[in-house]
Amino acid sequence: MQCVEEGERLRLLAPNAFVLDWVHNNYRDLLTRFLDETYGADAPELSLEIGSLRRTEVKKSHTGQTVSAPLAQQADPGRSEPSQLANINPSFSFETFVEGKSNQLARAAGMQIAENPGSMYNPLFVYGGVGLGKTHLMHAVGNLMASKHPGTRVLYLHSEGFVSEMVKALQHGTIDTFKQRMRSVNALLIDDVQFFAGKERTQEEFFHTFNALFDSQQQIILTSDRFPKEMEGLEDRLKSRFGWGLTVSVDSPDLETRVAILMSKAQQLFELELPPEVAFFIGKTVRSNIRELEGALRRTVANARFTGQPITLEFAKEALRDMIAAQDRQISIDNIQKTVAEYFKIRTSDLKSAKRNRAVARPRQLAMALAKELTNHSLPEIGEAFGGRDHTTVLYATRKVVELCETDTRIAEDYRNLLRTLSH
């Protein structure tokens, strides 16, 4: 919550009705008592309201231009005035959209639509898995359309945004304004329409919006994670309309495209020439989607900047170790014993036995040292897990391993190998 002092009044601003009620029900008395006890007769009157401080924040826009944006207005879509390009990200252009086999049809369709909106493929329905560039493509069409046809009014909304704007309009009795806003554009871009599923009132409203725009030959672009007919919870009349124009898929990018995307993003986000071998390594390692590819790139660049090192192949491997490895796995003493036993080709029970010959004693010491390094168990607990040994034996083992790693390269290598196996 934010707080504003206004003379004899203390205004607490809650971001939403839920927080307002919560604070009112749980803390109002406490706050009032605190104010009374602290300020006595001068205690300010407490008022709880929904809202946020209207501060002007100077931010860099996507294009690098400095813009001023009133925060509270931005946060409330109902209050913002529609611009020629509402909610369109200027950095999502065709120049930054990397073409590959997986998306070339969608890209070509998008470019044609930008040239001739409302006439050729209406609606354009783009479907495919998460993080494959559907949103980027939508914005790129909007940007190109605006540059080719000055004065075009393009509105981009995520489907959730459409729903929440409509709900707010219904609550505030401004549904006609909402309808007017949706139906007065030259291009309406709605992302992730699968989220309309099960929302009957939204579907009803969107159906009429669709018809109004389609009849007046305004462009509609929709994206979804699946083919229209496969969308459950969506009215048949909408599914059929979604298929009236062109339906294209975007698939997972192949390796070459992933590499090209990485190099392009490195340039675009960090003005950096990413060495091709590094791009190939990251591209081979992160295959799921473009967002995770970008996440991996960001992580690598952050590591390089933090350590002041150049981004080489070895550096990238090290930087992404966390991401590649199954770091989330909890390492247990059992797991350590099993791994060490397999590595030295002995039985797990040998590690817990009383045997003291070197073929067993050395692996046991290594396993104890690893247990101390990789788990949070106490030394007595570790000793207990190795056949009820005393904690001083564990202490001796860990010291011995440190000493051996400095003097015996083979043992140092065994320790490193085991550490890597267990950590990955």
Next chain:
Amino acid sequence: MTAQLPLQLSPRPGLQLDDYLPGPNAQVLSALKEMLGPTGGGQLYLSGTAGSGKTHLLVGLCELAEARGLSAVYLPMAEHHAWQPAMLDGLEAMDLIAIDDVHLLATETDWEAALFALYNRARDLQRRMLFSASQGPARLPLALPDLRSRLGWGSAYRLQALSDEDKVLLLQREAGRRGLTLDSGVSAYILRHCPRHTPALLQLLERLDHAALAAQRRLTLPFVREQIQLHEDSDGRLATVSPTAADKES
């Protein structure tokens, strides 16, 4: 002598970034501070086991943001059962949104949808977003793959455990904050004989603080050893700890 009854008042755990002992997580700390810098922004995702310091970092960054005149909201999802998803409405008005323990929303479709919608609104407004969870984004068992992929959009860091040396430092610093002196021999004893999970160590220190106050004793090795043994006995476990040559060495 009658034991003194200590009041149940503990110093508030330091949840300022400056109080965070980074150990192997120095880069995470630097990345967090960078988020508030002039070229900062974007999103960051922290994963780590319970007690790895995620909450400290999230709250600490919110505190720092507010100290710099930015608005910030911290939401611990461990408490989400007491709330409704509508709690997330309008939070995109904040300059920094920190959501702790995102994994606790897994398969709660209403909450996942609300967080997804908040993410999209906040990203459109270029807000700073900080998430934490027990697992990395790719492994979160979320029902909404769209949300999972978005959480993995920025840099993701796995918080690494402190080394034993750092844990000694932490214990001594926390002891100092409580007005106690914990010499290195006693710290080393604790590290050798007790579970070395950071929250467990801090809880132990709190217990020792109370016991020392009640008994009007300093944290000497015999006193700490006795307390640890008492605690193990009261837990119904075998008291495996006994003074040994190694202890005497230290």
